[in-house]
Amino acid sequence: MTIEIVTQIIQLIVAPTVIVTACTLIQGGALGRYANISSRIRTLTRERAEALELSIYDKLSDDALEVVLDIVDTQLILLCRRHLLLRNAILIIYLAILSFLSSMMAIALTRVFSITAITVAVICLFLIGTMLLFLGVILLYLEIKNSDRAINFEVKQVMSLHSKSPQFYSRQ
Numbered sequence: 001m002t003i004e005i006v007t008q009i010i011q012l013i014v015a016p017t018v019i020v021t022a023c024t025l026i027q028g029g030a031l032g033r034y035a036n037i038s039s040r041i042r043t044l045t046r047e048r049a050e051a052l053e054l055s056i057y058d059k060l061s062d063d064a065l066e067v068v069l070d071i072v073d074t075q076l077i078l079l080c081r082r083h084l085l086l087r088n089a090i091l092i093i094y095l096a097i098l099s100f101l102s103s104m105m106a107i108a109l110t111r112v113f114s115i116t117a118i119t120v121a122v123i124c125l126f127l128i129g130t131m132l133l134f135l136g137v138i139l140l141y142l143e144i145k146n147s148d149r150a151i152n153f154e155v156k157q158v159m160s161l162h163s164k165s166p167q168f169y170s171r172q
Helices: 003-056 062-113 118-164
Strands: none
Touching: 003 062, 003 118, 062 118
């Protein structure tokens, strides 16, 4: 095997690494949002429990409890939907990375062992990876779209609180 052939093999194997790098950049952003949403869900769950505890000790009126629970429950539903979209996008992008890595290995096998039958597998693995990445990005788009809806809901709910004037008792 000449140095030119070895160089060509390395170039063929390295080409998909650019796409794998792009996948990991996308994945990093998605994982960050996933962690933030997980944290927000835990915080809202704690807020819900605290509101229920305050109502037990008559530090929160029934009307105020209803308002708080309505806001928190709606936010939890919206966040859980976003969490699911992100989880699915993350898993699909991991599959895309696996597909691209598999295509890199198939390229190496094709060139090192001169097995031409694997060339079809290389193309198929690369296309599968591309389709999976495309699907993952679509799910990320949908999550961001849902994020906007959740924020608009939260702002509208908070803005309407003044007009409802629930009775909050002072903590003694």
